[in-house]
Amino acid sequence: MSPRILNAASFAALALFLTGCGSAQNGTPTAAPNSQSAVHDDNDKAGQKANIAQLSDEDRPLAEAQGYCAVTAEPLGSMGPPLKLVVNEQPVFVCCKGCEKKAKSNPDKTLAKVEELKAKVKSESHN
Ligand SMILES: [Zn+2]
Incomplete structure (x- = not known):
């Protein structure tokens, strides 16, 4: 027995x-870091565009006009979809969550940077 x-x-x-x-x-995702659809590719313009394309129709042109993170000046979309903030009632885009605090801690500097970046994007598009 x-x-x-x-x-x-x-x-x-x-x-x-x-x-x-x-x-x-x-239950262990091994080789699929892109499942969150955040394309992380530093020098990949297509990846950046794909990330920016995830924004709403309203936000996308704003992000494209700004072009770069208001804090790091890295191209928007290079770290995943850009993050939209509102600083002094103005839309501001940063590359990642880590930049949000910095952008909000000095609104005047952030908005000045945004104007600078927009001018840069405009001059680039003329070439
Ligand atoms: Zn960032």
Whole structure:
């Protein structure tokens, strides 16, 4: 009687081990960092455009007009979809969450930077 119980127990343990192992593997995303659709590619203009394209119809032209992060001056979209802030009732775009605090901590400087960036984008588009 006892060997039979032992077998049943070890079978149950084996089944548990197998299913546990299988589900752990299924639940681990290994090679799909793009599933969040944030394209991280520093020198990829297409990736930046794809990230900017995720903005609303209202925000997209604003982000394109600004072109660069108001804090780091990195191209918008290079770190994922640009983040829209409102600084002194003006729309301002930054490259990532980390820039939001900096942009808001000095609104005047941020808005001056935005004007600078817009002028830069305008002059670039004339070439
Ligand atoms: Zn940033």
